[in-house]
Amino acid sequence: MPFPFTPNHVQLIAACYPPNANLLTAGPDYRPNSQELSRLTYYASNRPGKINKLTGELERRVRVDCKKAQTGNLRARATLLITLAIIKALATECRRDISLLSSSLLGSISITLTCLSQDLEVAARTASVFAAWTTYTDGHLIGADRYVTEEHMNCLQVFSRMGRMDGPNLDHEVRNRTRLLGLNALLGVVASDVLFYSSAQFAPQITSLIPALIVPLWNVEQTTLEHEFSSVKDQPTSPYISGFRDRPAVERRAASIHLHVDGDKGPTSGDVANTALRALSLLLEHSNAMQAGIIMKAVFDCLDDTGGWQRTDHCEWLAVKIADWTQYQYRYAIPSRLVEALVEQQDAQHTTPRHIALAAMVKTVFTSPTPLVNLSTSDIISSLITLILRRIIVNTDDPLLPTLVECIASLGTHVYYADQIQDLAGELVSRLSLIETTGLGNGRIVSDSARAQAVRCLLAALQGLIHAADIHDAAKEDLPEDGRSRKSPIISTPVPSDANHVKPSRRSKVSPEVWHETLTLLCDAQYCVRADYAGALVSYVKHEIPRLGDYIDGDGVRRARPLQEGPVRQAGTLSSVMYGDSTTRLLNALHADIYLLATSSVLGIGASSSSNTTPPTSDAGDAPSAPSDASAPTADDSVNLDSPPESRDNSRRSTAIPPRTRKTSVMLRLLQNAPRRLSSSANASASLSDYGNILAILTAVHENLPVRALLTGVPMLLALDGACQHDNATDPAIAQRIRVLKELLAKVWLVVGTVWSCSDVTEAANKALSSQPSSGLPDLAEVHPGILQSAKEPQPFDTSSPSNSPLPTWDSEALLMSIVSNTNVQNATGLDRQGLLRRLAAQWTPEIAFKESIEAQTSYDGFNDKVSPLVKVAPALMHIDNMSLQSLARSTRGVGVTDLREALEGRRSLSNPNLAANRAPSLSTLEHTSIGAHGESPLRQVRSRPQQRKIGSPNEVRDLLNKLGIGKQNGNSNMLKSSFPILQKTEQKTKSPTIPPYKT
Incomplete structure (x- = not known):
């Protein structure tokens, strides 16, 4: 019987407990008296002013019972469980006034978890009370009330520790039960307003939450994760949990958390991972871009603390799922934060598992079928390029480089505007030009191998970027305008399994103006760069370069099409070819560089700086005369373009000259000094592999751009044939090189004759090739776009081959006359025999071709109209x-x-x-x-003449x-x-x- 002077609220609470004699037999439910509990909740809901007194009394009872239960008092433990049930009932019935209960409720939960966190039954009842509070609160007290905030954070930390509990002496079933209790409590926090109301308190809460959601995923295999993910996807979270934030508080229902029944089959690690996946997906579905970035940072910190970076496959899987779960308009924050985290440690002396895992996560996110709108691809590619260069400076053979190259290439799978790939390619090309001319390290002395590795990385990334943009064509044939099928490009980037992601990009092609800046790499001083660039160039010519009127039939023969090519179209094509469009200018520069590679003894922009003297030529008569133009660059210019940066003074020499101008000056100088005939004193630097690469390039050009290749390439073939005409080739090395060049020219003429169906040229080329044994020109190495392959080594000349065998010969004039008399050639170019002869038999030198590739043709400006x-x-x-x-x-x-x-x-x-x-x-x-x-x-500025x-x-x-x-x-x-x-x-x-x- 209650004491007569006991307050009414204390009497109402005391009436809810069974008699002391029945406390031990109240289990396993340990519920209060239902009728008395109804009176208590009715009293509290109708008198909100009494809620503080009620919850204060309940909190006092919890603190007393916790201390007694901690010492093993079973009656106190039973009373504690009943008290927690009363608190939950009050929270449910007084949901409109939940803020009045928050302080005492969180205090009760906090003291209970602190004293009895090992008692799973008490922890389950406590988690159920906490879930009820998170369901009905709006979170406005978090951050505003210091006591409530501290107690809430304490509860989060305890439940988070339970969610990731582990130990060597812990039973497997007990561990899984404890984790499920903690994760279910955290699931209520993730779905409630308490987490998202205060932006200032979001990061501290996420820091406590994330480890409990990540660690269970790392304790299972990836196959289990895939199975549980499918279960989460097919059976979403209860609508009362996932959608109650949008419901009024009256319509919400709190989840009831119960302990697993003894004797039943215990929860598996898959069940724990399933709950963690549900909580993580729900968290990301409700987060914006800034919150997603905070979540990613918490994930990184968790993996740092737990050593989770070692499992790269799990990191990749998690990155893709995080991007997929994030809201559509905020997904860009995921790869952006991954790249930022990767760049933060770009100067580390050694590559860590964190570097490798982050790079793999970036690549996997970009190649996944998840669309990433609002992604700043230009910023990301700039950061990745900078990271590649910094890692090369630290270690030339850094194991992170291949993955970084794949990261840049994978950007091509996300095309959101027509010129995106061209803009990204322009960024890569500008970096290539800068590295080619100035090296690495902003004036620091870096080895040639580091420079070559940087160029090779950016070349592989450029090629992979272009091919990844056409990933939707990997499974089907690419049909050009003439209807002839071509083989699809080799795509190294994994094709997404989701068919909905394979959509035409409708992008614009990388223009020849952009690719033009890279042609000097064909004459680089290091063979590994030349070999990689030759493969990239062949791929660009086959799949990317625009073909205005340039196509061939399925049998490899170029024929005119009267229905497709009328007089107007032929006139437009001829004008662009004759007066120089971007493709023609590219081919002019390409043929000049090929001539330089095949004949010059000095290769590379940096290599020409070793001496300011003119390279020796075959004889005085064949040496090019000094340029008469006063404006042409010479080796004695006031600004030494080729001197290393550390040898220059503080004047404008190192900064006033752009990389493009520097390259143009040096290349023009090299082309002017290129020998007109091969001799012992001017032996070329090209290896046998270089000549094989030249053959592959010229073959691709003539097969894919037959009209332009004919008009720009035949004069070069004649000039190169003239360089091989040496009367006294007694030096075995020169004789062998001339023999290889002759074989190269014969094979190119054979391609030309086949393309234009010119039997005379084909027969002459076959006759020349059959007159001598083959020198074994190596084929171009197989190209895998987006893959950084090992550096290729050149194949030297075979010194065992006889040097006194007769050289293959043919009549160049007869070949030229056969070409200009060919009907297919005349119909395709729109020129008669005399016009073709004047065009193809004109004087050709590499410097003339190079100047035509960079100088604007003024006669074409006024071709169609008198006034622009x-x-x-x-x-x-x-x-x-x-x-x-x-x-x-x-x-x-x-x-x-x-x-x-x-x-x-x-x-x-x-x-x-x-x-x-x-x-x-x-x-x-x-x-x-x-x-x-x-x-x-x-x-x-010049002074105008007086009028x-x-x-x-x-x-x-x-x-x-x-x-x-x-x-x-x-x-x-x-x-x-x-x-x-x-x-x-x-x-x-x-x-x-x-x-x-x-x-x-």
Whole structure:
């Protein structure tokens, strides 16, 4: 019987307990009296002001019972379990006033877990109370109330330790039971507002949560993870857990956590992993980009503490699932954070398992079927390139390099705008050019092997990036416009298993202007770079380079198509070929570099700096004369482009010259000094493997770009044939090299004859090849895009072959006449026999071809129109002081009497507001050569010549009168005519004489 002066709330609580004699027999449920509990909850729900007193009394009882139960008092333990059930009932019924219960409730849970965390039955009852609180609270007390925040964090840490509990002496079944209890309690936190309400408290809570969600996944095999993941995917979490954040508090239902029944089959590690996967997926589904980044950082810290980086397969699997679980618009944060974590330790002296696992995770995420919108591919590729270069500086043979190359290549599987691959390729090419000219380390002395390794890594990444963008074509044949099937490119990147991911990218191809910057690598000083670039170049020509009118039939013969190629299309194709489009310029530079590789004794931009002297040639008559152009670079320039960075002073020499200008200057110098004939004093540096690579390149060019290859390549073949014509080849090495070159030329002529169905050329080439034993030109090594292969070694010349055998011979003039007389050639090019002969028999030198590849053809600018359309629309679109366009066009202001007076007095041209004195001074290109061709500084301002006073031109007066509406109107009058005197004179000759009512 209660004491008469006992407060009412204490009496209501005491009535809920069974008599003391029945406490030990109240198990296993240990529930309070149902009728008295209903009175208590009714009293609390209708009198919110009494909730603090009720929960305070309950917390006091919990603290007393915990201390007694800790010493083994079974009655106190039974009372504690009943008290926890009362607290849960109050939390459920008073859910609207849950904030009034939070302080005492969390205090009770915290003291219970601290004292009796090993008692699984008490821990289960405590976890059930905690789950009820997380279900109904809105989390606004977290961070605002210090006591509530501290107790909540203490509860999280205890449940997290339970979720990852392990020990050598711990029973397997007990361990799994304990982990399930902890994970179920954490599942309630993940799904509630308590985790997401305060942004400041999100990171501390995640730091406590994540280890419990990650460690159980690492204790099972990947096959088990896949099985449990399928179960989670097919049977999602209960809607009361996954969706109660969107429900009103009245409609929510708290999960009830029970202990596993003794005697039944204990929970397996798969069951624990299943619960962890559900909690982790639910956490990421509710997170934004910033929160996803915090989660990733917590995962990294957990793997650091537990040594989880050793299991790379688990890391890759987890990275893909995390990206898949994250909301669609926030997935970009996952690979971005992975790359950031990888770059954080880029200067480590040794590669750690963390590096290897992170790189593998990046590659796996990019190659997975999960779309990653809003991904900043330019920032990621820049970071990965920088990381590659830093790792090469630390260790040239760093084991992380192949994976990093695959990471860059895998970026090609995510194409979100048309020019994305071209932009990424441009970034790689710019880095290649910079490394090629200045090396590594920003002026630091780095070995040649490190430089070569850097170039090879970026080349492999570039090739893999391009091919990965076409991964959707890996399983089907690529059909060009002519309908002939070609073999699909070799794709090393794993093809995603999800068919929904295989979609056409509709990307734009990497333009020849971008690839043009890499051609100098064909003449690099190190063979491993030359070999890798030859494979990349052949792949680019076969699968990427644009083919405007260049195609061949299925039998390998190039024929004209009257239905597809009319006169207009043929004229456009011929104009682009003759006057130089980007593909033609690329082929011009390519043939110049091939000639240099085949004949020069000096290779590589850095190699030419060893001496400022001209390489020796065969004889004085064959040596190229000194360039007469004063602007052409020479070895005695004031700025030594080839000197190492540490030998330069602090002047502008090391910074004022861009890498492209430097490469152009050095390459032009090498091409000018290339020998016109092979001799003992000018023996070439190319190995036998180089000649095999040249054959593969020329074969690919003639088979895939037959028209352009014919017009740009045949003159080079004739010049290279002339370099082999040596009357006194007594040196065995020179004789052997000439024999190899002859065999190379014969095989190329055989390809040309086959492509154009020219039987005379084919028979002559076969006859030349059959007249001598083969020198064994090696084939181009197999290319695997996106894979960093081992450095290739050159195959030397076979010294055992006889040097006195006769050289293969053919009549080059007869071959040329057969080509120009071929009907297929004439139909494809649109030129007659004489036109072809003039084109193909023109003088060809490597420096001429190189200049044509970088100099703009002015004759093509005015081929279709007398005035560029850009100049016509520039005055209406541009309202700035533009010296290149706006100065060429007149203003759109009205025409008046003042204009007529100025025209009569000859001052019309001086009144052009775009040429006024207050405008910027004009720039002239008449006294300067091309910047790209000769490495000159930008255009310098020159003083304009004084204009002489002249009498008004009849045409100017007549045009002004026509504009004023006097006399006959000329509908073709153009305001730009006065700015183009040359065009005016042409029009003046064709127009009829002036007619009344005025005379001139």
